[in-house]
Amino acid sequence: MTEIERDAGFATTLAKGLEVLRAFRPDRPSMSNVEIAAQTGINRATVARLSYTLVKLGYLKQEKSKFRLSWGALMLVNPLLVNAKILQIARPSMQKLAQDLGGTVSIGVIDHVNFVYLETSRVNENVWTSHDLGTIGPLLPAAIGQALCAQLPEDEFAQKLAEMKRFTPEFWPKYIDEFMAGVESVKSRGFSVMRGTWIPGTESTAVPLLRDKNGECFAMSCRVPIFRLSGNQIEEEVAPRLKSLAANVRSQLAFVMP
Structure with a gap:
């Protein structure tokens, strides 16, 4: 068990959701749940729930069996870039x-x-x-x-x-x-x-x-x-x-x- 995993205040589910978002790169802008799981090391069942939730929240967009970042994800960094x-x-x-x-x-x-x-x-x-x-x-x-x-x-x-x-x-x-x-x-x-x-x-x-x-x-x-x-x-x-x-x-x- 890592030091982070031993931290009672650490929100593991949130961390995994952010890892899913971070998995998308210019050289892999579109990925399936299987590909996301391979990139993040998160099991496929969990990735499926996370990608579904991120689509509902507007951070991912689903196109058939593939997912890509939605414009909603840009809103996360917009306050940083504006200032x-x-x-x-x-x-x-x-x-x-x-x-x-x-x-x-x-x-x-x-x-x-x-x-x-x-x-x-x-x-x-x-x-x-x-x-x-x-x-x-x-x-x-x-x-x-x-x-x-x-x-x-x-x-x-x-x-x-x-x-x-x-x-x-x-x-x-x-x-x-x-x-x-x-x-x-x-x-x-x-x-x-x-x-x-x-x-x-x-x-x-x-x-x-x-x-x-x-x-x-x-x-x-x-x-x-x-x-x-x-x-x-x-x-x-x-x-x-x-x-x-x-x-x-x-x-x-x-x-x-x-």
């Missing part, structure tokens, strides 16, 4: 940097052992798969994961490492050394760089953005196809420009926030 001044401030500069470099520029936050993109700007080309709002990825093999975790206090960082080792064992031995080096790079140079480690054919850099009063960490990343880069451009040009963008966003945010 996210950081995204409104950053958006124009992110778009300009993406266009200048021919890459993608994203803002993300920590979600357990993953990151979640809150905003992405990119060139208007189908060069490779681009990440959009709500896209989730593992912290360990991603530059933005390094920039996010570098902002955590020592005790929280140690806890996050323990969580990643436990819940993403498939990534731990392969990426932990590069992850730790990236975190140290963020602390010493203000950015980290990854060259095709997670997404082949691209180079990425990431910088910390801020940690808000609620303890949420925000970071920015920029990913560029290798064929658009020359020499050490990712470190000598892209990373400094991303650092400057982040500093500008922080400055503007300090000016508009009470």
Whole structure:
């Protein structure tokens, strides 16, 4: 029995319902109960009751034997996005940097052992798969994961490492050394760089953005196809420009926030 399961105040049914909602991703927008059960580890009978309830509440929509997120699910995050001044401030500069470099520029936050993109700007080309709002990825093999975790206090960082080792064992031995080096790079140079480690054919850099009063960490990343880069451009040009963008966003945010 896990620590959470031993918590008398923990609402297991609610947690399972949320896990069903979280199971839907851009690469699996529509799933059957059997597929949801496989993704969540929740037994099929329970998934059937949860999906039925979520349809009735307007969070899922059923199409024959498949389910997909309904627009009602968007209402859960709308209050967050409406008040996210950081995204409104950053958006124009992110778009300009993406266009200048021919890459993608994203803002993300920590979600357990993953990151979640809150905003992405990119060139208007189908060069490779681009990440959009709500896209989730593992912290360990991603530059933005390094920039996010570098902002955590020592005790929280140690806890996050323990969580990643436990819940993403498939990534731990392969990426932990590069992850730790990236975190140290963020602390010493203000950015980290990854060259095709997670997404082949691209180079990425990431910088910390801020940690808000609620303890949420925000970071920015920029990913560029290798064929658009020359020499050490990712470190000598892209990373400094991303650092400057982040500093500008922080400055503007300090000016508009009470």
